[in-house]
Amino acid sequence: xxxxxxxxxxxxxxxxxxxxxxxxxxxxxxxxxxxxxxxxxxxxxxxxxxxxxxxxxxxxxxxxxxxxxxxxxxxxxxxxxxxxxxxxxxxxxxxxxxxxxxxxxxxxxxxxxxxxxxxxxxxxxxxxxxxxxxxxxxxxxxxxxxxxxxxxxxxxxxxxxxxxxxxxxxxxxxxxxxxxxxxxxxxxxxxxxxxxxxxxxxxxxxxx
Amino acid sequence: xxxxxxxxxxxxxxxxxxxxxxxxxxxxxxxxxxxxxxxxxxxxxxxxxxxxxxxxxxxxxxxxxxxxxxxxxxxxxxxxxxxxxxxxxxxxxxxxxxxxxxxxxxxxxxxxxxxxxxxxxxxxxxxxxxxxxxxxxxxxxxxxxxxxxxxxxxxxxxxxxxxxxxxxxxxxxxxxxxxxxxxxxxxxxxxxxxxxxxxxxxxxxxxx
Numbered sequence: 001x002x003x004x005x006x007x008x009x010x011x012x013x014x015x016x017x018x019x020x021x022x023x024x025x026x027x028x029x030x031x032x033x034x035x036x037x038x039x040x041x042x043x044x045x046x047x048x049x050x051x052x053x054x055x056x057x058x059x060x061x062x063x064x065x066x067x068x069x070x071x072x073x074x075x076x077x078x079x080x081x082x083x084x085x086x087x088x089x090x091x092x093x094x095x096x097x098x099x100x101x102x103x104x105x106x107x108x109x110x111x112x113x114x115x116x117x118x119x120x121x122x123x124x125x126x127x128x129x130x131x132x133x134x135x136x137x138x139x140x141x142x143x144x145x146x147x148x149x150x151x152x153x154x155x156x157x158x159x160x161x162x163x164x165x166x167x168x169x170x171x172x173x174x175x176x177x178x179x180x181x182x183x184x185x186x187x188x189x190x191x192x193x194x195x196x197x198x199x200x201x202x203x204x205x206x207x208x
Numbered sequence: 209x210x211x212x213x214x215x216x217x218x219x220x221x222x223x224x225x226x227x228x229x230x231x232x233x234x235x236x237x238x239x240x241x242x243x244x245x246x247x248x249x250x251x252x253x254x255x256x257x258x259x260x261x262x263x264x265x266x267x268x269x270x271x272x273x274x275x276x277x278x279x280x281x282x283x284x285x286x287x288x289x290x291x292x293x294x295x296x297x298x299x300x301x302x303x304x305x306x307x308x309x310x311x312x313x314x315x316x317x318x319x320x321x322x323x324x325x326x327x328x329x330x331x332x333x334x335x336x337x338x339x340x341x342x343x344x345x346x347x348x349x350x351x352x353x354x355x356x357x358x359x360x361x362x363x364x365x366x367x368x369x370x371x372x373x374x375x376x377x378x379x380x381x382x383x384x385x386x387x388x389x390x391x392x393x394x395x396x397x398x399x400x401x402x403x404x405x406x407x408x409x410x411x412x413x414x415x416x
């Protein structure tokens with residue numbers, strides 16, 4: 001059985017975009033299973049006294065972040081546009097992603113949303129933009145919107161966010177391994193995958 | 209002529225330790241000249257409303273940072289001990305580093321201080337610890353202490369810190385290239401070195 005890494009992402013997060021666009025390839029190369037888990041950073045930031053993204057709270061950090069993403073995207077041949085509205089409220093996108101997961105389309109839908117937002121600069125909290133993302137993945141938009149408003153989907157997102165905070169997450173993207181290690185940032189993806197494989201091997205060895 | 213990268217470091221910074229222990233090797237492999245430039249993060253944090261390290265202001269981030277460093281240090285075969293006092297006031301160490309630069313020993317002295325602090329867990333704001341670091345590099349401790357209290361040394365450190373802030377620095381380690389690009393974090397060292405080489409090559413090409 002392949003080791004599993006949980007991929008914690010937030011739809012408003014620029015660095016999550018970098019990871020969303022490569023995690024499936026990297027994980028399959030490494031032989032690791034990825035469990036996509038959307039959550040909301042808003043409540044976590046609020047509990048640290050921030051009412052918006054730290055990139056807005058600390059402008060020098062915000063300016064740097066944009067330049068950092070531009071350079072990394074260029075190295076990877078990835079388009080990048082900073083959307084006018086930042087950060088968006090990722091609530092609807094996250095609920096739709098959970099609804100899409102029930103039909104096996106969470107990754108495809110999430111990629112479509114990140115693409116709309118950070119390739120074309122669209123507002124991914126907008127219903128029309130999200131509907132286009134749903135249909136572009138071949139999903140039944142009306143059914144998905146209805147599903148996303150059901151109580152169990154709402155509860156699942158709340159649980160993801162509570163679990164994120166309980167696991168010590170404070171930013172996105174983050175990765176957790178089966179033995180509870182936390183890795184933060186697109187630049188820790190490779191290390192998280194290596195860790196998951198190492199951990200699996202040593203678990204197997206200790207049983208042998 | 210080799211391209212130059214300015215290496216901005218703060219003696220209290222755990223991630224600066226990671227870079228201090230490898231930057232000379234990495235840079236010489238890449239064919240890049242490094243200019244070591246100590247500065248103080250305290251005044252920069254103060255202007256963001258923090259009276260201590262963000263790792264103390266945000267405990268989840270602080271706990272993560274220690275675990276992150278432990279894992280990276282282990283991968284690199286580097287010892288790591290989190291000192292009891294964190295962050296230290298790096299003022300004396302930074303002035304001594306500038307004084308040591310006048311006799312070509314800035315790198316050696318800085319490595320000794322980071323080693324004392326993060327390998328042995330000592331308090332690198334302590335005069336006795338710093339004196340031992342000076343003598344371990346073959347420096348005349350009394351002369352260095354006297355030199356470190358002269359006005360031009362004090363002014364040089366103030367200038368470094370002002371320049372850091374003017375350049376948009378908000379953390380350490382940071383790297384700047386001759387064309388003014390800013391890179392933040394030990395995990396951006398390789399990218400900064402690549403950038404410096406690319407930039408130099410394109411400057412040469414545009415003159416040819």
